[in-house]
Amino acid sequence: MVNGIASLSTFIENMDMWSALRQTSCKIPSPLVVETDLTSTLQECWRSQLIPEDLHVVQGNRPFDLTGERNEKVHSEQRKLVATAYSMSSMVHFESKVNVVIETLIHKLEARCGKTIDLGHWLQMWAFDVIGSISFSQPFGYVESGDDEGVFKRIQNAMGSAAWLMHAGWLLRLHQKLIPICGNWLAVNDRNGYFFQVACREVSGRINRGGDDKDIIGQLLETQKIKPQLKDLDISFMMTSNVFAGSDSTSIAFQSIFYLLLTHPAAHDRLMRELREREEKGELSDPVSFQEAESWSYLQAIIYEAMRLYAPAAFVLDRVVPPEGMMIEDKFVPGNVSCPFFIFTRDLSF
Numbered sequence: 179m180v181n182g183i184a185s186l187s188t189f190i191e192n193m194d195m196w197s198a199l200r201q202t203s204c205k206i207p208s209p210l211v212v213e214t215d216l217t218s219t220l221q222e223c224w225r226s227q228l229i230p231e232d233l234h235v236v237q238g239n240r241p242f243d244l245t246g247e248r249n250e251k252v253h254s255e256q257r258k259l260v261a262t263a264y265s266m267s268s269m270v271h272f273e274s275k276v277n278v279v280i281e282t283l284i285h286k287l288e289a290r291c292g293k294t295i296d297l298g299h300w301l302q303m304w305a306f307d308v309i310g311s312i313s314f315s316q317p318f319g320y321v322e323s324g325d326d327e328g329v330f331k332r333i334q335n336a337m338g339s340a341a342w343l344m345h346a347g348w349l350l351r352l353h354q355k356l357i358p359i360c361g362n363w364l365a366v367n368d369r370n371g372y373f374f375q376v377a378c379r380e381v382s383g384r385i386n387r388g389g390d391d392k393d394i395i396g397q398l399l400e401t402q403k404i405k406p407q408l409k410d411l412d413i414s415f416m417m418t419s420n421v422f423a424g425s426d427s428t429s430i431a432f433q434s435i436f437y438l439l440l441t442h443p444a445a446h447d448r449l450m451r452e453l454r455e456r457e458e459k460g461e462l463s464d465p466v467s468f469q470e471a472e473s474w475s476y477l478q479a480i481i482y483e484a485m486r487l488y489a490p491a492a493f494v495l496d497r498v499v500p501p502e503g504m505m506i507e508d509k510f511v512p513g514n515v516s517c518p519f520f521i522f523t524r525d526l527s528f
Contacts (some may be wrong), residue, residue, distance in 0.1 A: 210388075234399035242412035245419065259408045260416055263397035271392050273468055279304060280465050282321050298433045300424040302330055305429035313420045314380045315389030315396075332372060333426055335365035371420055379416035381410075394420065427490035435481060445480065453478055492520040 244260070247253040264269065283304045287295070303326055307317035320326050327495070343350045343366055353364055362371070370389040384395045398416065402408045414479065439446045456462045462470055471477060 242409075242415045244285060244416075245423075254454070257414075259401060259405055260398060262401065263394045268392070268394075268397065270468055272312040275315075275390075275393075276308050277465050279307045279311055279317055279321060282307075282317075286324065288320060297436060298429075299326075299330070301432045301436065302326070302429040305432065306425040308428065309420050309425045310380070311393075313394045313417060313424075314384040315393045316384070316387075329376075332365075332368050333422065336368040336373075336422075337426070339364050339366035339390070340369070370418070374414065374418045374424040377421050378414045380421070381414055381417055423491075430488060430490040431481075431485055434484040437488065438484050439480065449480060461467060486523045489519065489523050492518065 195259065242256055244253065244256055247256060283300065287300065300321070303320035303324070306326065306329070307319070307321050310316055310318040320329075343364065350364065350366070353360075381395060384393075386521075387400075390396055395413070395417070398413050402410075402413070439449065453462070456470075456474070498516045499511050499513050503513045504511055
């Protein structure tokens with residue numbers, strides 16, 4: 179049902195492999211098991227800036243890449259160029275655009291009342307249309323048509339390809355060198371191929387037809403006037419991330435919430451009870467506003483817990499120990515050992 183959750187299902191189905199987690203131990207893909215407090219370990223890993231060697235498998239080699247860039251100075255400079263467009267104040271401005279897509283989704287679901295539907299697919303189409311609205315001032319039209327035009331299958335194939343290539347980066351590097359001879363055989367290349375072309379097309383269309391100066395493209399174009407080092411190609415790379423990763427991660431978050439609510443009746447019933455109480459008190463708009471949702475503590479708890487259990491980017495946030503190894507608390511961890519972020523989100527003490 180969920181592309182991203184499907185990518186994580188390998189971890190879930192093999193929880194025996196990570197059974198040491200429940201005793202606050204970190205089992206890594208080697209004979210070594212580090213028995214330590216995972217909270218301390220996580221903090222130590224972040225302070226030590228442990229970056230996975232094969233993270234580039236997902237991102238590719240791009241001159242402007244906030245996720246894959248490992249040089250702190252370059253990353254900082256790039257982040258400053260786009261930070262305003264992705265700030266919380268900008269996100270709040272997008273609320274009216276998101277509400278339009280919400281209303282379209284509700285209308286389509288109401289028309290299918292009493293029928294069996296794939297809710298996950300509809301939520302993913304909604305997430306994709308939201309990204310289109312806030313990025314290009316125009317949804318992709320997937321919710322309206324009820325058809326994703328085969329895009330989601332491409333994302334699923336690309337992420338599935340990246341999932342195993344992250345553990346065989348040498349194969350990707352060899353494959354990339356052989357492309358001129360053998361052609362492309364890896365779906366992961368859609369990340370900087372097909373989806374980059376989609377982003378370029380949408381950026382060009384948005385510029386030609388105009389739009390809200392406060393959408394993400396509009397803000398980046400304004401930044402470009404002040405800071406010309408932000409090139410057109412850089413903007414296209416950012417929009418590629420929006421289209422490829424932004425929609426899928428948003429979809430995973432929402433599908434996780436709905437899945438867990440439907441499989442935990444007590445939590446569902448409490449949420450619905452609080453919903454009715456807030457409606458009776460006149461504390462909710464239609465649709466519910468960002469401020470109203472943010473002040474609803476139980477709803478926020480559900481959101482955070484769902485994203486803990488099914489983190490949208492869990493399998494690409496592992497940390498790799500430097501070649502020389504390092505000390506974590508009183509344990510020496512050999513070099514090149516990796517620890518998936520999924521471990522930390524599943525540890526109840528974190």
